[in-house]
Amino acid sequence: MIQATALAQVISKNEQQILEQWVALQQSATTARADLIREHELREQSREFLQQFSAAISTDSENTEAAAWNPVKEILAGVSRSRAIQGFTPSETAMFVFSLKQPIFELLRKEIQDPAKFAGESWRVTVLLDNLGLYTIEVYQKGREAVIARQQEEMMELSTPVVELWNNIVALPLIGTLDSARTQVVMESLLEKIVENEAMIAIIDITGVPTVDTLVAQHLLKTVAAARLMGADCIISGMRPQIAQTIVHLGVNLSDVVTKATLADAFAVALQRTGASVTRNSVKA
Amino acid sequence: MERIPILKMGEFLLVTIQVDMHDQLAITLQDDLTQQIVKHRAHGVLIDISSLEIVDSFIGRMIGNIAGMARMLDAETVLVGMKPAVAITLVELGMSLPGVRTALNVEKGMAMLHGSLKGKEFFGRDIEG
Amino acid sequence: MAAILKDETAPITTSGDIVKVRQLVRELTISLGFGLVEQTKMVTAASELARNALDHGGGGKVQLQVLNNEMRRGLKLTFIDEGPGIQDLEQALRDGFSTGSGMGLGLSGAKRLANEFEIESVPGKGTKVMITRWRNT
Numbered sequence: 001m002i003q004a005t006a007l008a009q010v011i012s013k014n015e016q017q018i019l020e021q022w023v024a025l026q027q028s029a030t031t032a033r034a035d036l037i038r039e040h041e042l043r044e045q046s047r048e049f050l051q052q053f054s055a056a057i058s059t060d061s062e063n064t065e066a067a068a069w070n071p072v073k074e075i076l077a078g079v080s081r082s083r084a085i086q087g088f089t090p091s092e093t094a095m096f097v098f099s100l101k102q103p104i105f106e107l108l109r110k111e112i113q114d115p116a117k118f119a120g121e122s123w124r125v126t127v128l129l130d131n132l133g134l135y136t137i138e139v140y141q142k143g144r145e146a147v148i149a150r151q152q153e154e155m156m157e158l159s160t161p162v163v164e165l166w167n168n169i170v171a172l173p174l175i176g177t178l179d180s181a182r183t184q185v186v187m188e189s190l191l192e193k194i195v196e197n198e199a200m201i202a203i204i205d206i207t208g209v210p211t212v213d214t215l216v217a218q219h220l221l222k223t224v225a226a227a228r229l230m231g232a233d234c235i236i237s238g239m240r241p242q243i244a245q246t247i248v249h250l251g252v253n254l255s256d257v258v259t260k261a262t263l264a265d266a267f268a269v270a271l272q273r274t275g276a277s278v279t280r281n282s283v284k285a
Numbered sequence: 286m287e288r289i290p291i292l293k294m295g296e297f298l299l300v301t302i303q304v305d306m307h308d309q310l311a312i313t314l315q316d317d318l319t320q321q322i323v324k325h326r327a328h329g330v331l332i333d334i335s336s337l338e339i340v341d342s343f344i345g346r347m348i349g350n351i352a353g354m355a356r357m358l359d360a361e362t363v364l365v366g367m368k369p370a371v372a373i374t375l376v377e378l379g380m381s382l383p384g385v386r387t388a389l390n391v392e393k394g395m396a397m398l399h400g401s402l403k404g405k406e407f408f409g410r411d412i413e414g
Numbered sequence: 415m416a417a418i419l420k421d422e423t424a425p426i427t428t429s430g431d432i433v434k435v436r437q438l439v440r441e442l443t444i445s446l447g448f449g450l451v452e453q454t455k456m457v458t459a460a461s462e463l464a465r466n467a468l469d470h471g472g473g474g475k476v477q478l479q480v481l482n483n484e485m486r487r488g489l490k491l492t493f494i495d496e497g498p499g500i501q502d503l504e505q506a507l508r509d510g511f512s513t514g515s516g517m518g519l520g521l522s523g524a525k526r527l528a529n530e531f532e533i534e535s536v537p538g539k540g541t542k543v544m545i546t547r548w549r550n551t
Contacts, residue, residue, distance in 0.1 A: 187373075188369060188370075188373065188451060191369035191372065191373070192369055194369075194389070195368075195369060195389060198389055198393070200389070200393070222373070222376045222377070225376045225381070226369065226372035226373045226375075227372070228387070229367055229372040229375055229376065229381075229382065229387060230369065230372045230389060231364075231367070231388040231389040231393065231394075232389060305433040305436065305437075307429040307430055307432070307433060308429040309429070338440075338457075339436060339454060339457050339458055339461060340458070341458050341461040341462055341465070342462060342465075342520060342523065343461070343465055369451075370450050370451045370453075371454060373451055373454070373455075374454045374455050374458045374527065377455065377526050378458060378462070378523035378526065378527060379522065379523050379526070380523075
């Protein structure tokens with residue numbers, strides 16, 4: 001296609017000039033963040049991008065999804081990530097790409113005399129740069145999602161600590177609403193802690209759990225069964241009238257499991273079962 | 286022929302299963318164990334599966350068989366060292382290993398066996414440990 | 415429709431083969447990034463079904479496929495034997511571990527350990543059992 005070659009030629013012939021104009025434009029823009037990025041880094045990012053952009057255009061590929069555009073996208077992904085860390089908003093980072101339009105348009109206007117051809121080439125460039133600008137936003141989004149996922153994991157770990165109450169006795173105070181996924185993770189970690197602490201009894205306290213649905217009740221039961229298979233017993237404490245009713249109505253069978261209303265009661269039973277006892281000495285005056 | 290070693294620990298026998306068991310090995314183990322229980326007049330058998338990452342229904346049945354045979358020879362069986370992932374899977378599989386007592390490790394398993402024995406001594410019958 | 419990224423077949427003719435199948439499944443689940451519990455469930459299910467194929471089906475083979483379904487990856491195992499087949503599928507799927515024959519437990523257990531389960535059996539011709547497990551489910 002003659003037109004493609006024209007665009008590619010125009011850009012590669014004037015790369016340096018485009019680069020100068022583009023960098024200047026970025027620095028003078030309202031979205032420039034001189035506080036976040038230094039000129040030579042900005043210049044380096046722009047130069048690399050322009051080089052790859054020019055190379056990709058000359059492959060005659062219109063579709064930014066095609067493999068020819070991968071090197072460009074790699075550079076953009078790098079820019080997006082490093083700028084996110086530096087504190088740029090996704091729009092500010094996208095402007096990195098969009099601001100390239102102006103210098104290219106001006107160049108095309110100078111080099112292409114035919115108005116129809118000029119319109120066609122400008123449109124092509126606009127579409128390409130729009131897609132690439134949107135790509136930087138996508139990369140930013142994915143990065144944020146990864147951070148959120150990691151934070152959720154950490155929150156889950158923090159919110160379900162297993163504590164050793166006494167020799168051979170561990171307790172897992174559950175707080176908040178349990179969903180199926182969280183319950184599974186929590187139960188697996190309880191079993192690991194039972195092994196780590198060589199616990200004979202694990203008290204699962206659900207005082208801090210507002211409601212229990214079928215899935216959660218079943219997970220609890222499965223955990224109790226698994227603990228038993230491993231050689232430890234479970235006591236469920238924090239049993240309240242509402243939860244007891246829900247469980248019975250759901251038809252879940254908890255008859256095999258010891259349940260207590262309070263953690264204190266459960267602890268007393270656990271001490272007895274592990275052969276420990278509490279004595280009270282006279283209080284020092 | 287490959288055999289799983291059986292260790293004598295006081296009046297108990299300890300079997301540590303570390304390899305992926307195939308049928309012949311399982312049969313040989315059951316034979317060896319029953320012979321050793323009689324030979325040493327052992328009162329308890331500890332089966333250590335802390336190295337096993339998979340316990341399927343075949344191994345489960347083998348353990349159940351061992352427990353049954355041991356009981357008839359007046360020895361109690363305690364299964365020790367089950368990994369959490371294995372326990373969770375067995376529950377999902379539906380295996381409950383009835384008639385097999387379990388403990389977290391060999392030490393606790395021995396304590397359990399000692400406890401039962403003590404019960405037997407004093408009262409002449411099984412007492413829950 | 416899921417794309418098949420990897421496809422291999424292993425024989426199930428001796429009890430040593432069952433051990434090999436377990437190892438193969440373990441390797442594949444690890445490379446797929448399955449968590450430890452997911453790995454254990456899948457390897458155990460494979461062990462059950464391989465044993466069924468051997469003990470009740472007179473031997474057969476297993477096809478192991480790594481699937482890619484849009485954003486998810488999974489492992490599909492197809493156990494095939496040309497044995498006597500299963501007369502009453504419903505019964506076989508319902509049976510627990512109480513019976514000595516042990517056929518039921520393999521099937522219903524494997525079903526619970528996997529995300530997807532399919533079975534085809536023609537008495538006198540053979541049995542085909544397919545289980546699939548997706549990553550992080």
